[in-house]
Amino acid sequence: MASLKLKNIYKRYAGGVTAVNDFNLDIEHNEFLVLVGPSGCGKTTTLRMIAGLEEISEGELYIGDKLVNDVAPKDRDIAMVFQNYALYPHMTVFDNMAFGLKLRKTPKEEIKKRVQEAAKILDIEHLLDRKPKALSGGQRQRVALGRAIVREPKVFLMDEPLSNLDAKLRVQMRTEIGRLHNRLNTTFIYVTHDQTEAMTMGTRIVVMKDGYIQQVDSPTALYDRPCNIFVGGFIGSPQMNFMNAVLTKRGNDLHLVFGKNDVKIPEGKAKKLEGTDYIGKEVVVGVRPEHIHDEAMFLESMPDSIVEAKVDLVEMLGAETYLYMIIEGATGTVTARVNARTKTQTGDVIKVAIDANKVHIFDKETERTII
Ligand code: ATP
Structure with a gap:
C-alpha cells in the first residue's frame, strides 16, 4: 500500500525562483494522479521532490506513514520513468531491465523471473537480447517502463514519458500505461503538459500554474466546473x-x-x-x-x-x-x-x-x- 502526503511543500531554487508554493495533497493508494500545467509551472520539480532527486525546501513528504524528506531516492520504494528513457546504450534490453535489481544484489534466478514477467506484460519478450539502438521509440519506452516494473515499487513516477513518441504511438501507449496501472495495483504519479493526456489518463488531475495548485479534481469535474479562467481555458480542446x-x-x-x-x-x-x-x-x-x-x-x-x-x-x-x-x-x-x-x-x-x-x-x- 502506498499513499502519499505532501504537506505545505515549497521548492526554492538558488537564485530566487520559488518553483513550488505551498503544495498540499493527499494521494491515495492505487490512484493515477496526473500533474498538468504549462511549461515552468513546477510539475517536474514536484515529481523530483517526491523521487528524492530534488531537496524539499520546506514542508513534509510522507510515503505511507513515513516522513521521507531525508530518505535517499533508492530507499523510497519508488521508480521513475523519464521522458528520454535513460537506457544504457551498451547493455541489452535484459541487462537494462535487470540493472537496478543487480545493484540491489537480488538473486540471479529472481532477476530472470521478474524481467521475463515484465517483458511479457509489455510484449517485449522477443527484444530482450537487443541493444537500445536497435529499438523503435515505442519499444524503448516499453523497456524504460519494464525497468521500473521489475523493481516492484510502491509508487511509479512518470515525467512526460510519451513526449518523444509520434502522435499515433502516443495514443496507443496511453492506453497501455492505463492498462499497466490497472494490472499492477500501485500508485502512479504522471507529469504532462498535455491536457488531453491528463484528461484521458488521470483518475484525478492536479492543475498547476506558476508553482501553485489551481484545482485538484476528476477529469469530468475539471471540465464541467473549472475553478477559474485559467483552468477553464487550459482544460478542453478546442479551448473555452x-x-x-x-x-x-x-x-x-x-x-x-x-x-x-x-x-x-x-x-x-x-x-x-x-x-x-x-x-x-x-x-x-x-x-x-x-x-x-x-x-x-x-x-x-x-x-x-x-x-x-x-x-x-x-x-x-x-x-x-x-x-x-x-x-x-x-x-x-x-x-x-x-x-x-x-x-x-x-x-x-x-x-x-x-x-x-x-x-x-x-x-x-x-x-x-x-x-
Ligand atoms: P516543463 O513542462 O517545461 O518541464 P515544469 O512545469 O516541469 O516545466 P519545472 O521544471 O518544475 O517546471 O520548473 C519550475 C520553475 O523552476 C521554472 O521557472 C524553472 O525555470 C525553475 N527551475 C527548474 N529547475 C531549476 C534549477 N535547477 N535552478 C533554478 N531554477 C529552476
Missing part, C-alpha cells in the same frame, strides 16, 4: 471561448450584454447571481465550443441567447466541423464545434445560439468562477 459582458438586470431577468448581443441567463443560474455585487458590472463569460450552435433547431429552442457572428474560417474534420468566428465583445476568435454537415461557409454572417445553461461566469478581477 471568453467574452467580456455586463451583467444587466432587466425586469426580473438577468442578461449578459456584450456589444449588440444579449444572452438571457436561465432562472436557475440567475438565482445564484441575484443580490450579488456583480449586477451592473463587467464579468467574463466562458463558453465551450460545443455549446455554440448554428443549426435551426437550436436557434428555435434558444431564442433568448442568439448572437451574431461573422465566420472567419470553417474547418471540416470529418466527424465534426469547427467554425472560427468574430463575435462582438469576445476575446479573440470564437470557436464553435458544430455538426460535420453544417451549411455554414467562410465569410457568412450568421446567427448562433449559445447554450446559456452551460455558460461559466468568472469574476473579472480575481478570475475566479462565480457560477
Whole structure:
C-alpha cells in the first residue's frame, strides 16, 4: 500500500525562483494522479521532490506513514520513468531491465523471473537480447517502463514519458500505461503538459500554474466546473471561448450584454447571481465550443441567447466541423464545434445560439468562477 502526503511543500531554487508554493495533497493508494500545467509551472520539480532527486525546501513528504524528506531516492520504494528513457546504450534490453535489481544484489534466478514477467506484460519478450539502438521509440519506452516494473515499487513516477513518441504511438501507449496501472495495483504519479493526456489518463488531475495548485479534481469535474479562467481555458480542446459582458438586470431577468448581443441567463443560474455585487458590472463569460450552435433547431429552442457572428474560417474534420468566428465583445476568435454537415461557409454572417445553461461566469478581477 502506498499513499502519499505532501504537506505545505515549497521548492526554492538558488537564485530566487520559488518553483513550488505551498503544495498540499493527499494521494491515495492505487490512484493515477496526473500533474498538468504549462511549461515552468513546477510539475517536474514536484515529481523530483517526491523521487528524492530534488531537496524539499520546506514542508513534509510522507510515503505511507513515513516522513521521507531525508530518505535517499533508492530507499523510497519508488521508480521513475523519464521522458528520454535513460537506457544504457551498451547493455541489452535484459541487462537494462535487470540493472537496478543487480545493484540491489537480488538473486540471479529472481532477476530472470521478474524481467521475463515484465517483458511479457509489455510484449517485449522477443527484444530482450537487443541493444537500445536497435529499438523503435515505442519499444524503448516499453523497456524504460519494464525497468521500473521489475523493481516492484510502491509508487511509479512518470515525467512526460510519451513526449518523444509520434502522435499515433502516443495514443496507443496511453492506453497501455492505463492498462499497466490497472494490472499492477500501485500508485502512479504522471507529469504532462498535455491536457488531453491528463484528461484521458488521470483518475484525478492536479492543475498547476506558476508553482501553485489551481484545482485538484476528476477529469469530468475539471471540465464541467473549472475553478477559474485559467483552468477553464487550459482544460478542453478546442479551448473555452471568453467574452467580456455586463451583467444587466432587466425586469426580473438577468442578461449578459456584450456589444449588440444579449444572452438571457436561465432562472436557475440567475438565482445564484441575484443580490450579488456583480449586477451592473463587467464579468467574463466562458463558453465551450460545443455549446455554440448554428443549426435551426437550436436557434428555435434558444431564442433568448442568439448572437451574431461573422465566420472567419470553417474547418471540416470529418466527424465534426469547427467554425472560427468574430463575435462582438469576445476575446479573440470564437470557436464553435458544430455538426460535420453544417451549411455554414467562410465569410457568412450568421446567427448562433449559445447554450446559456452551460455558460461559466468568472469574476473579472480575481478570475475566479462565480457560477
Ligand atoms: P516543463 O513542462 O517545461 O518541464 P515544469 O512545469 O516541469 O516545466 P519545472 O521544471 O518544475 O517546471 O520548473 C519550475 C520553475 O523552476 C521554472 O521557472 C524553472 O525555470 C525553475 N527551475 C527548474 N529547475 C531549476 C534549477 N535547477 N535552478 C533554478 N531554477 C529552476
